[in-house]
Amino acid sequence: MSLEGQHPVNLNTLYQQVILDHYKKPRNKGAVENAVLKKHLHNPTCGDDLEVQVSLGPDGKIDDVKWNGRGCSISMASASMMSVALKGKTLEEAQRMMHSFYGMMKNEEGNYKPLGEIQALVGVSKFPVRIKCATLAWHCLEEGIKEHEGGGTNG
Amino acid sequence: MALDVARIRQDFPILQKEMNGHPLVYLDNAATTQKPRQVIQALVDYYEGYNANVHRGIHTLAERATEGFEGARAKIATFIGSPSANQLVFTRNGSEGLNMVAHGWLRKRLKPGDVVITSGMEHHSNLIPWQMACQETGATIKYIDLLPDGTLSQESYDRLLAEGNVKFVGLTVASNVLGTINPVREMIAKAHNVGAKVALDGAQAVPHMPINVMEWDADWLAAAGHKMLAPTGTGFLWGKMELLEEMEPTYFGGSMISEVHLSGAKWAECPAKFEAGTPNIADFIAFGAAIDYLNGLGMENIYAHEKELTEYAWERLSSIEGMRLFGPRSPRAGLVSFDVEGIHPHDMSAVLNEDGVAIRVGHHCAQPLMELLDVPATNRASFYIYNTKAEIDRLVDSLLHAKEFFGYVS
Numbered sequence: 275m276s277l278e279g280q281h282p283v284n285l286n287t288l289y290q291q292v293i294l295d296h297y298k299k300p301r302n303k304g305a306v307e308n309a310v311l312k313k314h315l316h317n318p319t320c321g322d323d324l325e326v327q328v329s330l331g332p333d334g335k336i337d338d339v340k341w342n343g344r345g346c347s348i349s350m351a352s353a354s355m356m357s358v359a360l361k362g363k364t365l366e367e368a369q370r371m372m373h374s375f376y377g378m379m380k381n382e383e384g385n386y387k388p389l390g391e392i393q394a395l396v397g398v399s400k401f402p403v404r405i406k407c408a409t410l411a412w413h414c415l416e417e418g419i420k421e422h423e424g425g426g427t428n429g
Numbered sequence: 430m431a432l433d434v435a436r437i438r439q440d441f442p443i444l445q446k447e448m449n450g451h452p453l454v455y456l457d458n459a460a461t462t463q464k465p466r467q468v469i470q471a472l473v474d475y476y477e478g479y480n481a482n483v484h485r486g487i488h489t490l491a492e493r494a495t496e497g498f499e500g501a502r503a504k505i506a507t508f509i510g511s512p513s514a515n516q517l518v519f520t521r522n523g524s525e526g527l528n529m530v531a532h533g534w535l536r537k538r539l540k541p542g543d544v545v546i547t548s549g550m551e552h553h554s555n556l557i558p559w560q561m562a563c564q565e566t567g568a569t570i571k572y573i574d575l576l577p578d579g580t581l582s583q584e585s586y587d588r589l590l591a592e593g594n595v596k597f598v599g600l601t602v603a604s605n606v607l608g609t610i611n612p613v614r615e616m617i618a619k620a621h622n623v624g625a626k627v628a629l630d631g632a633q634a635v636p637h638m639p640i641n642v643m644e645w646d647a648d649w650l651a652a653a654g655h656k657m658l659a660p661t662g663t664g665f666l667w668g669k670m671e672l673l674e675e676m677e678p679t680y681f682g683g684s685m686i687s688e689v690h691l692s693g694a695k696w697a698e699c700p701a702k703f704e705a706g707t708p709n710i711a712d713f714i715a716f717g718a719a720i721d722y723l724n725g726l727g728m729e730n731i732y733a734h735e736k737e738l739t740e741y742a743w744e745r746l747s748s749i750e751g752m753r754l755f756g757p758r759s760p761r762a763g764l765v766s767f768d769v770e771g772i773h774p775h776d777m778s779a780v781l782n783e784d785g786v787a788i789r790v791g792h793h794c795a796q797p798l799m800e801l802l803d804v805p806a807t808n809r810a811s812f813y814i815y816n817t818k819a820e821i822d823r824l825v826d827s828l829l830h831a832k833e834f835f836g837y838v839s
Contacts, residue, residue: 285783285834289776298836320775321792321805344805346773347835407775 287397288404289347292355297347302357306338313418317410322349326414328360336360336368341414346407348398353411355392365419372412379405432726432734438815440465440722451785454820459605459633459764459811460789461655464719468658471718475711483710484684484701498710501717502700508720509631509650510641511667518666518673518700519708523632524554526651526666527599529703530628531558533677535597541567546589546625547599548573548581549801550607553794555630559599568596575801579607579756586616595625602634602650606766606793606807607756608739610634614645621646626672632656633762636813637735639728648672658719660712666703673699680705731814735763738812742821749828755802764811766793769828772835774806780831786824 309327316323322345331337339357343350360368371389378386381399398408438444441463446453455463475497481490483498499514506514520526535558539545545559549572563570571592574585589595598620603610617627628649634640635650636657642650649672654663668676678685678696682705687695696702723731742765746752751770769777774790781788789809792799799805810824 285780288779289834294835318796319791320773321799323805346775348775401779404775404779 288401290394290397292391292394293347293351296351296354300350300354302340302354303342304340305342306340311418311422313414313421315410315414315417317345317349317406320346320407322346322407322410324349324353324410324414326353326357326411326418328415328418330365334364336363336365341411345410346404348395348404348407349410352392352395352408353414355395356411356415359390359392360415365422368415369419372416375412376409379409430727430730432730432814434734434815434817437465437726440467441815442466442469444815448785448787449783454786454823456810456812456816456820456824457787457789458813458816459656459793459809461661462636462658462813463815464658464660465722467722468660468715468718471715472660472711475714480711482707494710494714497714497717498708501713501720504717504720504724505665506667508640508724509635509667510643512643513670515699516667516670516673518668518703519713520651520664520666521662521709522655522664523630523651523653524664526649526664527554527628527630528558529666529679530649530651530668530676531562532679533703534626534672534675535559535562536566537677539563539566539568539596542594543568544589544592544595545570545597545599546573546586546595546620547571548601549575549797550579550581550604550609551599551601551795551797552605552630552632553796554632555599555601555628556797559597575798579604579609581609581611583612583615586619590619590623590625593623595620595623598625598627599630600627601630601632602640603637603762604756604795604798605633605764606795606798606809608761608764608766609756610760610762613647617646617648633764636723637728637763638732642667654712654716654719658722659716660709662709663712663716670699673703676703678702678705682706726814734814735812738816738818738821739763739765741818742810742812742824745821745825746828749825749832751832755807763813764809766807766809768804768807769832772831774808776835777808777828777831780834781824781827784823784827784830786827788824 306327306329308329310330312327314325324343326341328336329338339360341353341357377384378396379399386393395408398404443463479490479493481494483495502517503514506517545563547559571589574582576582602613620627626648629647631650631652635652649668651666655661685697685702685705687697746767753768755766778790791806
């Protein structure tokens with residue numbers, strides 16, 4: 275008898291090429307000027323450490339997103355892809371995207387096409403212990419927005 | 430005498446299995462070891478042949494169960510050089526034993542101004558109980574400096590002892606991350622010179638090398654059975670008899686009393702005083718079978734086998750580009766922690782798992798040490814009696830696979 279993971283999947287399911295590309299060439303690393311929301315979160319079980327900063331334009335849309343941190347390829351690639359996807363979105367649109375992403379991680383039925391290249395992370399839902407890696411950047415956004423709407427900006 | 434590993438492997442059903450289509454290479458022994466047929470059979474024999482509660486009934490089944498259970502205690506006591514089986518308290522794991530010392534002895538004695546010494550290489554189980562005891566009593570906790578080679582600075586230890594008011598030292602015999610083997614006999618003697626007591630975390634030492642608590646003059650030693658072939662849910666706390674007598678029980682109830690009245694109760698003698706309620710009878714009987722198995726191989730031989738594997742692993746791993754190995758090269762316990770530049774341990778483990786190689790990745794319940802080493806997590810391969818050099822070759826092949834898969838990351 276062979277010991278298989280609960281959902282036998284191979285490495286290429288987890289690590290699609292676009293994920294490795296974002297990991298090796300991370301986009302939008304750094305800090306934004308005039309960040310209105312900023313959140314630093316830590317994943318204690320694996321040591322992933324991430325801060326996301328967002329600035330808003332005069333029209334209320336996301337002007338810039340930057341992130342910094344260290345962690346596994348899944349958490350870093352997820353932050354990188356999120357930073358690309360959020361630019362130009364309103365906070366409401368960003369939150370909608372976030373809930374859609376959480377749904378994809380829970381393996382829920384849905385139309386995930388609007389997530390664009392972020393759909394490459396779909397394989398992570400088959401690796402329960404890695405889901406928290408993929409969602410870390412989005413949790414930063416979620417908490418950051420909550421604090422922003424509550425009046426504070428410090429993470 | 431060299432271990433007959435091919436024969437040993439036949440005793441471990443799980444080692445005949447494949448993982449993700451490859452023969453299983455199990456290198457996570459510092460977390461828990463696999464179990465031989467003899468240990469599994471001891472569980473079956475008990476449940477099929479003489480299942481009964483211990484220390485109570487007069488019937489034959491209860492007698493046999495008690496005999497098996499107390500026989501295991503005697504075997505473990507002898508295994509660590511204890512003069513008496515009554516000094517060996519059964520616990521669920523290593524953490525529980527250390528918590529019992531913190532709760533039943535240390536907290537009752539610490540006062541503001543007192544000092545507890547430990548180190549930054551400790552497993553959380555040999556750190557948080559002491560931190561909590563200090564927080565609640567107003568005592569101070571001080572840490573022995575860690576040197577760049579992963580050993581403890583003896584100058585720093587001497588200095589902390591000389592600063593005075595040291596009541597207690599909590600120290601690991603062997604680090605679960607660095608592999609460092611601490612000179613515990615010398616460190617215990619120094620602590621005793623200033624009147625401090627010493628509790629040892631033996632989780633990574635007792636399964637792997639000959640141990641004698643009397644030669645060390647240890648005050649307490651805690652270890653886990655499941656890290657030495659026994660079932661999970663087994664561990665022990667050994668203590669000097671006068672300290673166990675001073676120590677208050679942590680749990681109260683059945684089995685741990687000598688007399689009970691509505692106005693109060695008196696405790697039973699050691700070790701019963703610390704063992705309230707029905708214990709994991711089957712699992713401790715099987716712990717006894719594990720001790721028989723280890724004695725059959727000889728702890729000197731086990732230590733020599735692991736030393737040879739660890740040296741081989743060190744040599745092969747250090748030839749990989751971008752490899753950082755943690756801790757001293759020698760002497761060391763049978764494990765190697767490492768970091769490969771550009772590949773996070775979780776990504777590493779995903780590739781290794783695909784190749785049938787099981788290692789541990791993460792902070793290994795030693796977050797302060799991760800901070801000292803300035804890494805978020807490490808990879809750890811840890812060895813036991815059934816591992817081979819060919820399995821280390823499989824580990825190295827899989828590491829090279831991971832490097833190829835993730836490519837160079839700047």
